[in-house]
Amino acid sequence: MAQPDDALGYARAHREAFIEDVKTILRIPSVSTAPEHVPDIQKAAEWVAGHLKSLGFQSVKVLPTARHPVVYGENLRASASKPTLLVYGHYDVQPAEPLELWTTGAFEPTLRGENLFARGASDMKGQVLCFMKAVEALVKTSGETLPVNLKMMIEGEEEIGSPSLPAFLKEHKALLKADLCLNGDGGIVGPDAPSITYGLRGIAYFEIRLTGPATDLHSGIFGGAVHNPANVLAKLIAGMHDAEGRVTLPGFYDKVRALEADERAELNRLPTPEAWWLEKSGAKALSGEAGYTATERATARPTLDVNGIWSGFIGKGSKTVLPSKAAAKVSMRLVPDQDPDEIERGLKAYLGKNAPPTVTWELERMGCVRAPLVDRKSKAVRVGMEALKKVWNREPYFARNGGTVPVVSQIQDLLGIDSLLLGFGLPDDNLHAPNEKLHLPTFHRGVETYVRFLAEMGR
Amino acid sequence: MAQPDDALGYARAHREAFIEDVKTILRIPSVSTAPEHVPDIQKAAEWVAGHLKSLGFQSVKVLPTARHPVVYGENLRASASKPTLLVYGHYDVQPAEPLELWTTGAFEPTLRGENLFARGASDMKGQVLCFMKAVEALVKTSGETLPVNLKMMIEGEEEIGSPSLPAFLKEHKALLKADLCLNGDGGIVGPDAPSITYGLRGIAYFEIRLTGPATDLHSGIFGGAVHNPANVLAKLIAGMHDAEGRVTLPGFYDKVRALEADERAELNRLPTPEAWWLEKSGAKALSGEAGYTATERATARPTLDVNGIWSGFIGKGSKTVLPSKAAAKVSMRLVPDQDPDEIERGLKAYLGKNAPPTVTWELERMGCVRAPLVDRKSKAVRVGMEALKKVWNREPYFARNGGTVPVVSQIQDLLGIDSLLLGFGLPDDNLHAPNEKLHLPTFHRGVETYVRFLAEMGR
Numbered sequence: 011m012a013q014p015d016d017a018l019g020y021a022r023a024h025r026e027a028f029i030e031d032v033k034t035i036l037r038i039p040s041v042s043t044a045p046e047h048v049p050d051i052q053k054a055a056e057w058v059a060g061h062l063k064s065l066g067f068q069s070v071k072v073l074p075t076a077r078h079p080v081v082y083g084e085n086l087r088a089s090a091s092k093p094t095l096l097v098y099g100h101y102d103v104q105p106a107e108p109l110e111l112w113t114t115g116a117f118e119p120t121l122r123g124e125n126l127f128a129r130g131a132s133d134m135k136g137q138v139l140c141f142m143k144a145v146e147a148l149v150k151t152s153g154e155t156l157p158v159n160l161k162m163m164i165e166g167e168e169e170i171g172s173p174s175l176p177a178f179l180k181e182h183k184a185l186l187k188a189d190l191c192l193n194g195d196g197g198i199v200g201p202d203a204p205s206i207t208y209g210l211r212g213i214a215y216f217e218i219r220l221t222g223p224a225t226d227l228h229s230g231i232f233g234g235a236v237h238n239p240a241n242v243l244a245k246l247i248a249g250m251h252d253a254e255g256r257v258t259l260p261g262f263y264d265k266v267r268a269l270e271a272d273e274r275a276e277l278n279r280l281p282t283p284e285a286w287w288l289e290k291s292g293a294k295a296l297s298g299e300a301g302y303t304a305t306e307r308a309t310a311r312p313t314l315d316v317n318g319i320w321s322g323f324i325g326k327g328s329k330t331v332l333p334s335k336a337a338a339k340v341s342m343r344l345v346p347d348q349d350p351d352e353i354e355r356g357l358k359a360y361l362g363k364n365a366p367p368t369v370t371w372e373l374e375r376m377g378c379v380r381a382p383l384v385d386r387k388s389k390a391v392r393v394g395m396e397a398l399k400k401v402w403n404r405e406p407y408f409a410r411n412g413g414t415v416p417v418v419s420q421i422q423d424l425l426g427i428d429s430l431l432l433g434f435g436l437p438d439d440n441l442h443a444p445n446e447k448l449h450l451p452t453f454h455r456g457v458e459t460y461v462r463f464l465a466e467m468g469r
Numbered sequence: 470m471a472q473p474d475d476a477l478g479y480a481r482a483h484r485e486a487f488i489e490d491v492k493t494i495l496r497i498p499s500v501s502t503a504p505e506h507v508p509d510i511q512k513a514a515e516w517v518a519g520h521l522k523s524l525g526f527q528s529v530k531v532l533p534t535a536r537h538p539v540v541y542g543e544n545l546r547a548s549a550s551k552p553t554l555l556v557y558g559h560y561d562v563q564p565a566e567p568l569e570l571w572t573t574g575a576f577e578p579t580l581r582g583e584n585l586f587a588r589g590a591s592d593m594k595g596q597v598l599c600f601m602k603a604v605e606a607l608v609k610t611s612g613e614t615l616p617v618n619l620k621m622m623i624e625g626e627e628e629i630g631s632p633s634l635p636a637f638l639k640e641h642k643a644l645l646k647a648d649l650c651l652n653g654d655g656g657i658v659g660p661d662a663p664s665i666t667y668g669l670r671g672i673a674y675f676e677i678r679l680t681g682p683a684t685d686l687h688s689g690i691f692g693g694a695v696h697n698p699a700n701v702l703a704k705l706i707a708g709m710h711d712a713e714g715r716v717t718l719p720g721f722y723d724k725v726r727a728l729e730a731d732e733r734a735e736l737n738r739l740p741t742p743e744a745w746w747l748e749k750s751g752a753k754a755l756s757g758e759a760g761y762t763a764t765e766r767a768t769a770r771p772t773l774d775v776n777g778i779w780s781g782f783i784g785k786g787s788k789t790v791l792p793s794k795a796a797a798k799v800s801m802r803l804v805p806d807q808d809p810d811e812i813e814r815g816l817k818a819y820l821g822k823n824a825p826p827t828v829t830w831e832l833e834r835m836g837c838v839r840a841p842l843v844d845r846k847s848k849a850v851r852v853g854m855e856a857l858k859k860v861w862n863r864e865p866y867f868a869r870n871g872g873t874v875p876v877v878s879q880i881q882d883l884l885g886i887d888s889l890l891l892g893f894g895l896p897d898d899n900l901h902a903p904n905e906k907l908h909l910p911t912f913h914r915g916v917e918t919y920v921r922f923l924a925e926m927g928r
Contacts (some may be wrong), residue, residue, distance in 0.1 A: 012476050043786035104788060111684070117776050170786060211689060215787050224751020225570070226902035230670060230872030233774045233802050236748045237756035240775035240797075241706060248707035251700065268875070287694045291684020292793075295826040305691035315688045316699035317790050322777035323798065327502035328627055328835040329563060330800060331776050331901050332749075338699075339782065341789060343692050367754040376787045383846035414690030423840070443685040451558035 014465040016151035021143065021457045027127065028143045028457070029450065031061070035101070035135050036119040037130040042078055042170045045282035051078045051166050055102040058138070058164050065145050065156040067162065073182070075174035078102060078166030082185070085145075087155040092468050096188035096427060098417055099138035100168035101197065103130035104442045111444035124450050131448035132439035136254060138164060139192040139432055140453055144460030152447075161188055165417070166196070170415050171215070171377030179424040185443025190390050191427045195415050197435030199407055201452050203281050204327040204398040204459075205390060207431040209310065209410035210346035212381035212419060214353040215317070217373055217374040218243070218361070219337040225341065226322075229332040236332060237368035240321035243336040246364055252313050254300040255312045255340070259356040267346045277305050280407055290438050309410040313343045339376070350378030379416035382429070390430045390467065397462035401455050432463065473924040475610035478918045480602065487916070488585065489604045490520070494560070494594050495578040500631045501537055501561035510625050513560045517623050517676035518542065524604050525613040526621065532641070533632035536618065537561065537892055541644070544604075546614040551927050553618040555886060557876055558654065559627035562589035563901045569850040578849035583909050588909035596653040597623060599912055602920030612825070616927025620647055630674070630836030631875050638883040642848045650850050650886045654874050656894030658737070658866055660911050662740050663857040663918075665758035665850060666890040668769065668869035669877060671803035671840035673812040674776070676833040677820070678796040685781075688791040695791060696827035699780035702795040705823055709773055711800075713759040716773045718815040723742070726805045736764050738844070739866055741896075749897045752802055768869040773804045798835070802871060809837030829891030838875035841888070849889045849926065854920040857905050876911070879883035891922065 021028075040054035041047040048346055055072045058081045062070045081101065086094070106129045107117030112118040119128035130136070148156055157357075158227040163186060179186065199205045209396035222239035223232070252258050287296055298307040307313070321336035323329035342353055354375060365371045386389070386408060398406040411431070418429045434456030440446045480487075499513035500506040514531045517540045521529045526542035540560065545553070560577070564573035565588045573579040578587035589595070607615055622645060626633055640643065658664045681698035682691065711717050728736075746755055746763040757766040780786035780795035801812055813834060824830045844850070845867060857865040870890070877888045893915030899905045 017773040018491045043784075043788070055491070057574050105784065105786075107782070107784070108685075136906060204828060213689070213789070215789070217787075222752055225899060225904070226567075226614070227750060228872060228900040228902065229772075229774045229776060229800060230672070230802060231749055231870070231896055231900065232746075232767060234757050234768075234770055234772040235755055235763040236750045236767075237754075238774045240778050241710065241773075244703040244706035244775065244778070245710075247700060247703035251704075257704055291686060291691055291695045293695050293827060294829060295696075296679075296694055297825060298693050304694040308691060308695075309693075311693055313688075313693040314700075315697045315791055316687060316703065316781060316795075317788060317792070318781035318783045319699050319778045319795070320783040322775060323564070323566075324777045325502075325564065328676075328800075329502070329901065330672070330674070332774055333776070336775075336778070339787065341688060341787075349778060353899060366756060368491060368752060368756045370753060411690070412692060413687065437690055439807070440684065441687040441690065443687065446683070469590045 011363055012371040014462055017461045018458055020151050021147040021454070021461060026185045028139070032126065032136055032139045032305065032448065033035055035139065036130055036273050037117055040102050040166065041116045041388065042167050043105060051102060055079045055081050055166055056102050061142060062162060064140060066149055071079040072398065073176065075178050075223055077174050080166065080178055081162070085154065085156055085163045086159045088157060088172060090354065091409050092158050093189040094161065096161045096163060096186055096191045097141060098191055098193045098421070099141070099164045100134055100166065101164050102136065102166045102169050108444060119289060123424055125447040127445055127447045129446050130444050132351045132435040134195050134443045135437060135455060136448040137433045140456040141194055141460050143457045144464065147461055148464060156279065157465050161186060168417065172420065175417060176420055176424060178418060183425060188427055191421050192416060193415060193427040193429045193431050194433035196431040196433040197279055197409055197437065199282065199409055201436060201449055202405060204402040204404070205407040205409040206394050206398070206413045207409050208384045208386045210382055211412050212348065212350065212379045212416050213341055213414040214344060214350040214378045215339070215341040215376040216357060217337060217339050217376055219335065219372050219466060220369045221335050222369045223245055223332065223334050226333040227332050229330045237366060238332055239336040239369050240333050242366060243256035243321065243338060245299060246361065247316060247338060247340070249364055255298050257312065257355070260357045260359045261352060262312070265317050265347045265349060265352065266312060275407060277410065278303055280305055280409060307343045309412045310345060312345050314347060315341055317341050343414070345381045346383055348381065350380065358459045379414060379419050382422060382426060394463055394467045397459045397466060401459045472731065473921055476606040476920045477917055479610050479918060480606040484754060487598070491585065491595055491598045491907065492578040494598065495589055496576055498576045499561050499625065500564050501626050502564060507748040510561060514538045514540050514625055517560050520601060521600040521621060524601065525552040534637050535679055536633050539625065540621070540638055542615065542621045543619065544615055545618045547616060547618045547927060551617050552648040553620065553643055555620045555622060555652055557652045557880070558600070558623045559593055559625065560597065560623050561591070561625040561628050563628045571679050571786040571905055576704060584906040584907045585909060586904055588905050589907050591655050591894045591901045592905065595907040596892045596894060599915040600653055600919050602916045603621060603923065606916065606920055608922060616640055616924050620645060627876065633881065634876060635879055635883060638879060642884060645884055647886055648903040649920055650880050651873060651887040652877060652888045652890050653892035654850045655870055655890040655892040656896065658739055658868055660895060660908060662866060663863070664855065665853050665867035666868050666870045667843045667845045669722045669841055669874050670871050671838045672800055672811065672873040673803060673837045674798070674817060674835045676796060676798050676835055678794065679828045680794050682791065682793050685793050686791040688789045691791050693815060695823060697791055698795040698828050701825060701828050702780065702797060705820065706775060706797060706799070708823055714757050716771065716814070719818045720811060720815045721771070724806045724808060724811065725771060728903065729736055733765060735867060736769060736869065737762055739764055739868060769804060770872045771804050771807060776800050788802065803840045803872065805840050805842055809839065833913065838873060838878050841877045841889060843890065848885065852925045853889055853891045853922055854917045856925060859921055860918045
């Protein structure tokens with residue numbers, strides 16, 4: 011049986027070596043949305059598989075899907091009476107653009123102060139390695155029989171909405187059978203504020219494309235006669251919020267589960283007052299749905315954001331074009347019990363009603379998932395909270411996270427397994443943005459938390 | 470003295486050779502806004518200079534400016550009693566992007582049916598050559614003494630707003646002294662509707678840049694707490710028009726000279742009913758300022774158009790980013806007597822009042838010019854109308870053109886010379902757009918019109 015104290019000692023003695031392995035995988039630009047990075051996706055998957063083998067995992071495989079492979083490996087040496095954990099992670103990353111805003115190369119991991127900078131450092135190659143290093147500490151100090159049975163499932167499509175995962179989960183349902191899913195694709199409230207996340211937001215992501223004139227026109231010759239689709243798109247997007255910051259799409263709030271007074275009190279006890287959001291975002295002022303605090307708005311209320319917009323001439327200089335086309339990527343963060351299908355119908359109804367007869371529009375649905383909530387009273391949550399408390403020596407928080415982890419919903423729906431969200435990313439890790447980073451002191455506390463968690467789950 | 474009939478015969482006999490020369494200059498990608506095309510700008514200027522020399526022009530020079538050179542050449546062999554015309558043109562072109570929408574290469578001139586397709590075919594290398602071929606016809610049939618004195622001034626910055634031209638005009642004021650400027654950078658109403666253009670629109674072109682959060686953020690973590698600058702920009706742009714299609718910027722209409730009833734009647738006799746604008750634009754329906762016809766709106770009323778907008782992730786796929794920055798190129802077409810400086814103040818006042826405290830904004834002014842009107846009762850206009858009538862064998866139209874020719878204002882202001890706008894572009898030539906083209910039958914009628922015009926001006 012693993013001895014946490016020995017494993018913790020090993021972890022403390024091997025911090026530099028752990029980080030070297032993190033750097034190695036960060037050097038692989040496994041951008042899942044970019045066709046040109048398919049070879050890097052394969053390389054990253056094989057690196058993870060090799061590392062699992064080196065830790066004594068068995069049946070390690072790089073399993074194909076319709077697009078990017080899933081890495082699987084198991085260590086079922088614990089007795090059948092011990093719980094089996096399905097550990098979820100992903101080895102793919104977001105695009106690194108805009109490259110010119112990175113201080114050092116996105117795929118050249120660089121240490122500055124307490125942080126390691128690279129795309130994927132926090133989201134989530136760093137988190138995957140954090141768990142694997144806890145396993146390493148246990149294996150190296152107590153042998154290959156772990157306190158619990160583990161099944162690792164590390165996918166390569168999380169950053170594009172995990173399109174192949176549902177089919178994968180269905181195909182490998184028996185292989186993936188487990189008592190609980192441990193999902194490290196989350197974070198804690200702050201470096202001194204450990205937390206477990208019991209709620210996430212869902213998402214409904216769309217691309218809206220408008221066409222006005224048949225071709226780009228000269229704005230001098232046609233301007234005034236012809237409706238400009240970029241102006242039309244601006245008006246359509248502007249109309250999606252009212253003066254109170256509420257989303258105007260038909261039915262948008264119909265299914266939103268109201269926040270109870272005690273839950274709001276708990277969320278607002280989190281160490282994230284308005285000043286925190288201001289500082290972390292670097293915004294000059296905050297704004298959003300009237301009647302809610304920033305923490306509530308960002309974690310427990312639905313939103314609508316433009317993720318991208320483009321039309322006409324966007325190079326340097328001036329071009330007097332009246333564009334033929336205008337497009338925007340628009341996504342809504344969802345909360346329980348909003349249904350992405352109903353949101354899509356609302357968006358279509360809005361566009362149908364408000365798009366003028368001067369343009370045609372089309373809508374592409376690009377990845378939608380409901381918002382999951384986890385049972386706060388389960389044993390795993392209690393053990394996780396205790397582990398956090400021991401490592402940080404302070405009371406952890408219950409938190410909701412405004413991000414989306416589609417796999418949590420899918421694993422619940424398709425495998426019938428609840429997910430414990432225990433990960434160690436920080437809100438200022440610049441996820442999906444330039445200068446993404448991993449906070450090393452938090453990484454090392456994460457390793458110790460996982461060691462304690464695994465040991466205690468096996469008792 | 471030149472004999473128009475001989476020259477007309479020469480022009481008819483050399484149509485194919487004329488087009489070969491047009492193709493030659495169209496193959497030079499002289500895009501003035503793009504730093505990488507500086508060598509092509511030089512090459513185009515030298516080609517024009519060489520061609521002028523071959524036509525017997527004297528003192529031919531490629532004169533430097535702060536950016537792109539001006540080609541000058543003169544033929545002052547006519548007697549001092551004959552008028553001196555300053556002939557304006559430009560050898561630079563707009564960018565060809567988006568390249569994928571061109572049926573054949575933008576700089577590989579290709580004949581399909583009656584049209585020659587290439588960037589600059591109509592705007593305005595084709596027009597420059599049209600005039601030079603009329604001179605060639607006169608020179609080859611009657612010798613180097615022309616009916617009038619000519620000074621050619623072919624610049625390389627028209628498509629970026631002619632920033633160096635004012636200084637050039639001031640520096641070379643004595644050299645450029647003339648009785649009238651002939652400007653071919655305009656067009657006729659249609660292939661069977663010859664016209665002279667007596668009014669143009671001005672322009673006020675700006676880039677608006679907003680910054681919200683300090684860096685791109687994860688829309689899951691920050692969405693709801695932080696105001697999204699792309700949503701803010703959409704709202705600001707949407708607010709620039711009211712429900713009647715009028716521009717809302719403070720003071721925008723204060724100086725607009727009202728259209729008189731007889732001028733409106735004349736504009737609406739032009740063969741450009743709503744159906745024409747629909748067909749030429751390929752738009753599903755028209756829209757614009759209430760109370761005016763499409764022809765009035767596009768030629769004699771001011772407008773506001775988005776020429777470009779961009780923010781966030783605009784590649785393929787989905788990225789859940791809450792962007793730090795959002796920007797748009799916005800231009801207003803001006804009519805007499807709007808003042809670009811006042812328009813800029815109005816835009817600043819609008820942004821100052823309507824931009825929320827969650828963002829910072831900056832405004833870059835990118836080229837502004839007043840709208841010129843030409844005297845419809847001058848001799849040159851009458852001679853031009855007669856030449857058009859003889860070549861087309863029908864009554865020409867008086868028209869206004871919604872485009873902007875900054876040099877017309879500059880030549881009026883700095884040299885004290887009026888401009889006659891006599892050019893042969895067509896409204897569906899895809900100016901500034903993919904598949905720009907030159908309509909060859911119109912080009913050849915243009916050559917004959919210039920021959921007749923020059924001969925008659927010398928009488």
